[in-house]
Amino acid sequence: MVLKHRADGHLELRANGIFVMDTRETSTEKALATRALELHPEPRNVLIGGLGLGFTLEAALTDPRVEAVTVVEIEPRLVEWMRTGRIPHGPELLEDERIHIEVADVAVVLRESPAEAYDVVLLDVDNGPGYLVHDANGALYEAPALADARRATAPGGTVVVWSAAEAPALLEVMAQVFDGAEALSYPVDLQGHSETYWLYVGWLSSGGVSPRNGTN
Known part of the structure; x- marks a missing residue:
């Protein structure tokens, strides 16, 4: 993991030589949280897989x-780096008493979490299943790990995976694991370049009420 101070004054985060994010364009990290939380009526308890530079949080x-x-x-x-201020906005952000940080593999945390612990689970540990930061992360997008995420999510909850590219195989697996699954695209302007990013949503039914229409 490398944190680079660029000539333009922005920070850039890389892992295994792969660009992860920077502080110049943060709209996608923010949109992950904003759009995902809009999908739930009462997102009291949230799990975020991946701290990044803190913008999703x-x-x-x-x-x-x-x-x-x-x-x-x-x-x-x-x-x-967040706690010590090497990432300048980090210390103030982490002062919020609602935050609990675990230094661990999110797949392990989800597997060991109490059942129905979270209302919303947001997974942003890679640039999507096709652009892995670590090869081992591939398992996070497969049925066993997604089933762990489902078990850790309360009825009526959602599991949301961010991807920089369309991932139909992920949607197919999520449709098998959850009561409903949906791919939500959203356009992004990256310094004048139009891109399309994706949220893959797994829905859990609540009290006999079906989730919103998805792929299954």
Whole structure:
């Protein structure tokens, strides 16, 4: 994991030589939280897989319905950089008492979490299943790990996976694991270049009420 201070004054985060994110364009990280939380009527307890530079977490905390956020980050240096101020906005952000940070593999945390612990689970540990930061992360997008995410999510909840590219195989697996699954696209302007990013949503039914229409 490398945190680079660029000549333009922005920070850039890379893992295994792969560009992860920077502080110049943060709309996609914020949109992950904002759009995902819009899908749930009462997202009190949220789990975020991947701390990044903190913008997804920051956006989640702006939602007044959110009472607790567990952030799971596998890279301890990234958490340290946030706490010590090497990432300048980090210390103030982490002062929020609603935050609990676990330095661990999110797949392990989901497997070991109590059943129905979270209302919303947001997974943003890669640039999507086709652009893995670590090869081992591929298992996170397969049925066993997604089933762990489902078990850790309360009835009526959602599991949302961010992807930089369309991932039909992921949608197919999520349709098998959850009561409903849906791919939501959203356009992004990256310094004048139009891109389309994706949220893959797994729905859990609640009290006999079917989730919103998805692929199954």
